[in-house]
Amino acid sequence: MTGDFRYRLERGGVKYACPACRQQRRFVRYVDTLTGEQVADEVGRCDREDSCGYHLRPSEYFRQTGTKPPTAAARRKEPMPEPEPSSIDAETAGRSLTGYGHNNFALWLCSVFGEEIAFRLVDAYHVGTSRHWPGASIFWQQDVTGKIRGGKIMLYDAVTGRRVKEPFNHVTWVHKALKIELYHLRQCLFGEHLLAADPVKPVAVVESEKTAIVAAGFMPEYIWTATAGKGNLKVVKLGLLRGREVTLFPDLGAFEKWKAAVDQMPGVRVSDVLERRASEEDRVAGLDLADFILREQAINV
Template structure:
């Protein structure tokens, strides 16, 4: 079968490009249109380092993320049907969330927060983000995804080490979803940002986006000038539908180490939607070799900083370019 959209055939070394995810040169293959009427953005393609990188952004995903490209959908009839027939997402019962907002004395992540920030601050933070305790694994945490209409899209259950605050990954990765455990037939999941419900409460402050839910919570303690939300992973919910809720807001992306190139792509997509966005390079400029190997994120840096009230000033001292970001978004140090 001949496909209209396919990976570019090898011709010369110039037909292989730098991967937008891992940064390796001459390893990335872009998708092309055999009819030569569509020229995909440079990030639509596949990295040949399948085991070490695995980046693969297909034309199908591009059309899903960019539904305004309707004039080309006739060549993708199956996809066209999927996109045009908008399916309303399902929601979980509020009672499930309410029931989880207790037993923090057995919640490993809460115990870690308590050791770093005290019981009072930790309780306020868990209530602010509506983070609960799950009983799927002893000590596990549930991060509820609540949209701006206070509807519960799902809950992500994860297990952390109470001493280090790191995820428990042995003997297996401890992560699952509430909607999956409930075994609701044909559940229509449409993820939203973790912390999205906070956007309706604060309509003026700039928004900071990170990957990890835990990181968003920690960063909100140190740098409250932003509304901190999380995608739930490098890919997570950072698609066009969710980007649209960021319109008319100022946004700063804080990618984890090693993910900056990929998030640069996402920032370009945001800019195309008219969103004022900046990608922070603080981690890349300040991380040591050991920190890079350990995969530090902004929360790891913040926790190691001295006292909370002066963290922003310390960051500026280490990276004067941060002043530009502060001035651009009219932030005030606290």
């Protein structure tokens, strides 16, 4: 929009003192319809047309002052839209789906379930192998449209199935390991791609990738997904889960936070099974949902 079409005299009966004749409440200012702002105090029209006749149009004001209307960037009031999520191409991701003899997490999973079930799980969840650290695994996040939002690289202990956090926490991302610049990581649910295959199956949401995979081994009646982080509940999107039975299984100590986060989502349940069933020793030992499932071989919600 150019010229005076972008501006109109302010409506709503607000009148100011006229800058020319100084009469109170006779002067109506112009507003910029794009920004909703007045142009300047003296840009407007006096309603004493016969005795005063002052009328300064925005175009004249800009010409006289040598200024310009606010540019498109300056008048943008709403925050910039979030950039499109970046993604890893399927070929790159696909190349990681091998080498399970050097994948500590896969080896541990074999010790729990036997090879057949372990490989079915690794395959379903697209767990890859990384050379970033010897024995490391990649937990790919593929969204419901098939886009690979990213891959989290973590190192597990092949015997205990625990994360290796010494001498440092072994966790990073594929885009960082590949040194891809300007990567807009926007995480989705881990296991989200499984939703596309079955539109009605109940969905369970847990915190860690490992818990989702272990639970899927024992309770295939749910599609198990993970937020891939305690504070990452924004990946639980109602639109994605609408029409399904959804149960969240928070780890110990996270029940209240998770309940509050999904309070406005109809049909989403938060299970307190772990809070109810964990003993004092369990709490001291920092029992997580995967430990609990491995011990009980199931959870009765």
